[in-house]
Amino acid sequence: MELRVLNYFLATAQELNMTKAAEKLLVSQPALSRQIADLEDELGVKLFIRKPRQLILTPEGRYLQEQAKEILTLSEKTKRNLQSTTVISGDLTIAAGESIGMQRVINIISDIIQDYPMVKIHILSGDYTFAEKRLNTGTVDFAVIIGSLPLNNYYSLKLPETDRWGFLVRSDDPLASKKYIEAKDVINRPLIVSQQVIERNLFDNWFGNYKDQINIIGTFNLNFNGILMVKNRAAIMLTLDNLANTSKESGLKFVPIKSTITSPINxxxxxxTTLSPVAQLFLDRLSASIQVE
Structure with a gap:
């Protein structure tokens, strides 16, 4: 598959109309139709269901659309990084979950873009599954992982910071007056947790005998929407410290759980994989920041 043809396919998949896609690409409609037909012949699958005025992506077409975006992103990133010479430039891309450890990462990044203005930074937010997928496809240079997870397939650098677990509640919630929260305190309370907590059964032991009485009503990937639910009295939130504004004016309070459960950050x-110059620079500076502590 040629990159040019993948670009043609993506434009067609976006417009779902061969004429509009051809106009966007500045090619003739018959030429574009031939390119798409040749691509389908090459792959041995139909990518579109052809209607009189509209195209519909097949399941194979939707899969190729997702993969083509990754391939073209990686191609463009590789091109920019190869074009950098003695002056450090190019793209540094990091996939990360929400964590207090990101402050150290952001500090390093801020210094790099001050010293090397030609560097472009891309930070993608998501959970472990999101970050791991992009790391494996090569579309990110690094991933910041929160929690005790299997890392044997990767090089890793553990950050000194750790994340502490607890509950985010409204300041007028009875739980807000507690020094810490036990599993029995949240029996039958509407509770939202991160998708990672569910997928990895992180709190099954902590819930213990009360597990069947824990009312998990939903999950989240990023904290912001969960925080809105807490503010609206829809739920309390099992989350990490330092990820929400808990000032007096916020109307929120973070209460740690009784058992000191923390999550490492790597x-x-x-x-x-050979790191680009800017990726190596980031790693060197991150390592140095840890060694001086």
Missing amino acids: VIWKKE
Whole structure:
């Protein structure tokens, strides 16, 4: 598959109309139709269901659309990084979950873009599954991972910071007056937790005998929407410290759980991968920041 043809396919998949896609690409409609037909012949699958005035992506077409975006992103990133010479430039891309450890990462990034104005930074927010997928496809240089997770397939650098677990509640909630929260305190309370907590059963032992009485009503990937639910009295939120504004004016309070459960923070990158100059610079500065503490 040629990159040019993948660009043609993506434009067609976006417009779902061959004429409009051809106009966007500045090619003739018959030429574009032939390119798409040749691509389908090459792959041995139909990418579109053809209607008189509209195209519909097949399941195979939707899969290729997702993969083509990753391939073209990686291609463009590789091109920019190869074009950098003695002056450090190019793209530094990091996939990260929400964590207090990101402050250290942001500090390093801020220094780099001050010293090397030609560097472009891209930070993608998401959970472990999101970050791992992009790291494996090569569309990010590093991933910041929160929690005790299997990292044998990657190089890793553990950050000194740790994240503390607890509950985010409204300041007028009875739980807000507690020094810490036990599992029995949240029996039958509407509770939202991160998707990672569910997928990895992180709190099954902590819930203990009360597990069947814990009312988990939903999940979230990023904290912002969960915080809105807490503010609206829809739920309380099992989350990490330092991820929400808990000033007096916020109307929110973070109360740690009784057992001191913390999550380590690791920066990981693929083995047997040659880092770009800017990625190596980031890693060197991150390592140095840890060693001086």
